[in-house]
Amino acid sequence: MRSASFKFSTLLALVSCLAVAACVTINVYFPAAAAEKAADKIIDDIWGGSGQPPANDNDKRGAVAPDRAKDVLLAAAHSVLNLLVPAAQAAQADLNVSTPAIRQLTQSMEARHAQLKKYYDSGAIGLTRDGLVEVRDQNLVPLPERNSVRKLVADENADRANLYREIANANGHPEWEMDIRTTFAERWASKAAPGWYFQDQNGAWKKK
Known part of the structure; x- marks a missing residue:
């Protein structure tokens, strides 16, 4: 007994x-694979790219x-x-990236990209290692446009920071914000067009 x-x-x-x-x-x-898939979808929506096949992660x-x-x-x-x-x-198979706040941020960034693209193309601005955008060489921006570019970059960075936070909150894990930011930083750089600049892990500028 x-x-x-x-x-x-x-x-x-x-x-x-x-x-x-x-x-x-x-x-x-x-869920790193799900985060990459979500990042790729959002980046394609913003940049209008055809996108790349999402990573197939068999996480068992x-x-x-x-x-x-x-x-x-x-x-x-x-x-x-x-x-x-x-x-x-x-x-955790997929991240929720379809909330009204996320859609609004994505649409705002998509509209702004039409103005930012020529500065990516010229190398005046680049993608930072922390998932933001930075004026890399203001000498490549015509003097009358510099204030406008600085505002575009500031607005873009505010939307990006809010986007990472909203995705973490929408999925019930605010503590994921930094992981989501890191994932996006890698995917922005990976999907950058030829000739665009991005920072490597050490902060050095590289040309795609």
């Missing part, structure tokens, strides 16, 4: 630990229980983990 009670208590403790582990996975796991983190089929406790624990973890992963 004592043995059965011990096994039951052990099962409850093990299942509790697995449930906690699954919850931790839900809270801390940043299903837990594998040791091969002890005859051990009732481990088999039960494995079943619980299989129910919890895939459900958490499925909930």
Whole structure:
């Protein structure tokens, strides 16, 4: 009788630990592939590019229980983990980037891009490593246009910062804001047109 009670208590403790582990996975796991897919879609909308096929990430983190089929406790624990973890992963398969605030920011950036493009093309402005835009060489901007360019860049950066924050908040994870910003920074640079400038990880300017 004592043995059965011990096994039951052990099962409850093990299942509790697995449930906690699954919850931790839900809270801390940043879906990098989904973020890249979302970033590519938004960048294509803003820049009007044909886009590139989204990265195909087969992120399979299903837990594998040791091969002890005859051990009732481990088999039960494995079943619980299989129910919890895939459900958490499925909930994070895609990021929500369709809120009214995100759509408004995207449309604002799309309209502004028509004005910014010639400055990307000339090398006057470039893409920074932190997902923003910077005046790289003001000498490439005609003097009468410099104030206008500075305002365009400031407005663009305000929209970008708000976009990263809105995406994190829309998906219930404000703590993802920096990860989303980093993902966008990489995708802006990757999708930049030939001749445009971007910063590498050390902050040095590179020409695409």
